[in-house]
Amino acid sequence: ISDPFVDQEFGTGALKITPGHDFNDFEIGEKYGLEKISIFDAEARVDPSAFVGEKGEIPPWLKRYQLKDRLEARRLVVEELKERGFLEKIEPYRHALGRCYRCQTVIEPYLTPQWFVKIKPLAQPAMQAVREGRIRIVPEGWANSYFAWMENIKDWCISRQIWWGHQIPAWYCRECDAGSILKTGHDDFMLAREARPIVQREAPSRCPKCGGKAFLQDPDVLDTWFSSALWPFSTLGWPERTEDLKTFYPTSVLVTGFDILFFWVARMIMMGLKFMGDVPFRDVYIHALVRDQEGQKMSKSKGNVIDPLEVIERYGTDAFRFTLTSLAAMGRDIKLSEERISGYQNFVNKLWNATRFVLMNLGEEVRSHRPSFESLRAQKLNLADQWILSRLVSTMNEARKAVDAYRFNEFAHHLYQFTWHEFCDWYIEMSKLSLNGTLGDDPQKTQRVLAAVLERILLLLHPLMPFVTEEIWQVLMEGEGSIMVRPYPRPDADWIQPEIEEKMGFLTEVTRAIRNLRSEMNCPPSKEVRVILFGPEARLSFLRSQEAYLRALARVSSVEYSTKGERPKGAATAVVGETEVYLPLDEKTNLQEEKARLMKEVSKVEGELARVRKKLGNNDFLSKAKEEVVQREREKAEQFGEKIRTLHRSLQRIAEVQQSEGKS
Template sequence: KITPGHDFNDFEIGERFGLDKISIFDADARVDAAAFLARGESGEWIERYRGKDRFDARKLIVAELKENGFLEKTAIHKLAVGRCYRCQTVIEPYLTPQWFVDIKPLAELAMKVVHDGKIQIIPEGWSNSYFAWMENIKDWCISRQIWWGHQIPAWYCKRCDAANLIAGPGSDYLLTKDAMPIVGRQAPQQCPKCDGTELIQDPDVLDTWFSSGLWPFSTLGWPDSTDDLKTFYPTSTLVTGFDILFFWVARMIMMGLKFMGEVPFRDVYIHALVRDEQGQKMSKSKGNVIDPLDVMNQYGTDAFRFTLAAMAAMGRDIKLAEDRIAGYQNFVNKLWNASRFVQMNLSGASDARHDGYDVLFDNNFELADRWIRSRLASTIVEARKAIEAYRFNDYANVLYQFTWHEFCDWYIEMSKLALNGTVGDDPAKSRKFLSELLDQILLLLHPIMPFVTEEIWQAFGDTRKSIMVQKYPTAPSNWIDAGTETKMAFLMGVVRAIRNLRTEMNCPPGKEVKVICYGQSADLSFLSELRPYLRALARVGSAEFLSSGERPRGAATSVVGATEIYLPLDDLINLDEEQARLAKEVGKVEQELVRVQKKLGNGDFLSKAKEEVVEKEREKASQFEEKIRTLRSSLEKIREIQAGRS
């Protein structure tokens, strides 16, 4: 059977072959015989089915087939049917008069502006989806039979269209396909054909996406040529989801070109879809929806915003897990505590606040100051590049790395020596430098952490204007100092090496150690000048710097570049006791590893347990294996030290 009036695919077939579109239902899904009677058909069957509900009519058809011996069998057949999203009633395709837009000419212009680069879709791969939709576009049905929306600007004369206006319940009317509309921007006062004044407006409203497509300019005063329209159209960037690339973005482009003669925006950034931590799309039925309000109440809005930015890798969806949000909450706390440190050192000082950033532009700095300013400049450059390229995850991660791992972990600790006068001779200048540096960090972070940065910003001066009206940081090229960064990287490498040796040998954190370094004269001279930093950062009590000579026996050792580092630890730990402790710990971890490996070797466990549970056990096994390797490495070092004594 082919039913062009009640099936989308059959409608297309009917269009190709010129078939009649017969509607057998009325608006209440009851059998309507009008179409058959209009074709001159008659018979008892018409009366049998006329006015019957669709479900009752189907039962009658089965009964009639059976009665006449035409029914071979009945069987349940599953198929996809449309249902009302509210009451789940089955929807029947039903032909009614609608308003359409011949959209293909507009689509061709909209494709051209993307082809020509006047509009850039980011990531670029979504351009293919855009073109696929636009190249296969069909006439756009813009009328909807719903309560809310812009009412269609069309009117009908009750006198001229009396035969085409069918009275419905209340004051409603149904229109036939032969109704003749009077279209105008303003409501007409009378019928242009008969001068009648009894006019009714079309009850349909515009498709939501038609109204939304006008948004870029209709909100700015169009069709009037307002100052807002001249200033803000076209805008620079539209940020949206991939699921409305055709429904909304394409319509805005077509409408903008049609009514404004210009594209509505230059860039379209398609953001990621936020999924649960297993990568499943969130839905109420699955029970995996993460309510952003709950997350913000628990972890803070800035932590949530930073998490989404840090995970928004271009072209990949976000697998949102609460432990990631908790991790970035720690970052917010780290920034807050660092700011408290700066504020504490400014409190009560006559030079506490400043106007402008005069100290940052000075050139007479200690090593740590030159290094952090150079890193700040590089961070500003990288952050700006990331934002301009819509690489928001790179933007967030660059700022995270600089703020936590360079400013907080290293510079703040080193600045304490300048603030107390151990390094340098101008603590006041160091305070100003620290304050100006923090301001730059707050400005860099403000776009994705607006609340905490504003709070901290205002805490440093009651009369300061809001951080949101400040200029975004820029860095002079002469701030970047590759030589200083190389020197600092060497110092940090030495400090890390000493810290690692202390940890591996279970050296008490508060104990100062003796360090002996062998290497090139220039490197040793550099380290010798930085003894205060070695003492503060690695708890080095005494240090020797030798370019030659016999290496110490019975010492833990590490190498950084061309520099050998030795820590004689026999005066700090009891090697025999430490060897026994490590051996006991190895045995304990080995037992845990055997237990996990036994579980992973159990076929029933692997087949019945959830994949995430199995993966968690595998991670445990890897962690235990790594811990055993580390413990055995420490044991081997102790044996080497003991062997060196004998």
């Protein structure tokens, strides 16, 4: 036969065809109606019955091969070709072999009678359900893969010859079909091709042909994925119309991996539409695959598997869960490393420390009469209290949007940023001024806000960190029951105050500017500094009203405000919007020594950057190193470059100060 399947560029262009022992040859055999001959038995030995002639005789040449293992038989074929002078040459040829995933034995394609489901009539409605939007696949790109598979789907082989599973609902009469039931061992049978099955839901009581009452059930079991395809409704009492079935079918969302989109998801859709007349779920979210830190798929043979039990023992369940969620960007696989998990363990510790601070600072009145979140509306709160409540609700809003869009990494990011950087880094530090009386307001108000915000943080984090949040909840909300049965917080836009958030953003930016100037000028953390601010009256008036925060958070001894006039000489400078921040230097600051130190550091970092750039400029390195290794070197180069830029900014500050001193 002539067929375009043959690669004319390889070898002679002529191939033998064995439809019974090769998947590609089987397809060609189907196309041209070729006979499918199986020459192996179930033990992968040469089966003489496949070569029996019309009179039942076995050809003489077969005696050399009969009942030989397929590997031995192949060796004998080469040997006989040599003996007969038919062999021109022997050369190695590399090709793919199917192997058993457990013992690595080479797998031989082998024709056997099997049960099939005619699948195309089921596939069409399943494709239509996705096209019409009754089912949404997220990320959307996987819908294309779904359609590609469904449009080229073939009849589904649903029978398996294994020990466990749902047995095929087919029976054979031991009386009129006795000749087709071949006993091969104790309680072991093989069915001939001529066997006539009785297919029905329950075991038959009588043979419809002869009236016999003795039956043998087909020994095959259903494909695991066939049983799993029934899961959305079979687990809820189907075929009975139970209350559970009415309540939970269809469900809202299925979360699964891309590797079983076709094996399981597509088949659940087909079965649901066939037997229930409706889709089994509305959304299908395809989650990422967890790989090692180099981006390789984890496998025992590679030795790169990260054992979850070992990770949990070392870092805790909640840190591990939060890590996976924070890395689960839509459409991207997760590159997991223990360093990342360790980083989120620090986040768990941060939450514990924040809780300890809140509990230590709650007065007896607040402990015994815990106010509701809503009751805070009636309180006249200071700037920091108003700001953290506004930011809390803004975060709740962003977090809910992220979850609704299945952007779980963004969900984790919003909660992380708010908890660590806004609540812990800023608000807790600001709350100390109210708690210790520096602000002169009612500390109980801040205590109530601390407790209320921590309560909401626990509720928000609970789906990601169930254990630590439950533990803290039982201490913070003693007698209030389990956190897991509390409703998830819903954002109320009335709490959001953009003006307050803008003002606090300005205050924190000025605070950061002062801190950065201190750092760049190598000012000791314990030393208080004098600050001079130039800017619009409205901005300065606001900063004047919040000066206590500047003094505490930036270690400032005094602040001078000016809307006009000559700028100070001999001062480091930063600009925040229209506001200029000046940090005067005292006589003890040796600018020359500081300049020499910074230049030495620049020289050191430039050397490190040069080494990395040399490596990145090496084509041999770029072609042989893994992409992840190359990427890490690029990140190093960027980090060194940023450090050099920061050092140069510090040197520029010194130059500006020296220049202003020279002019004065």
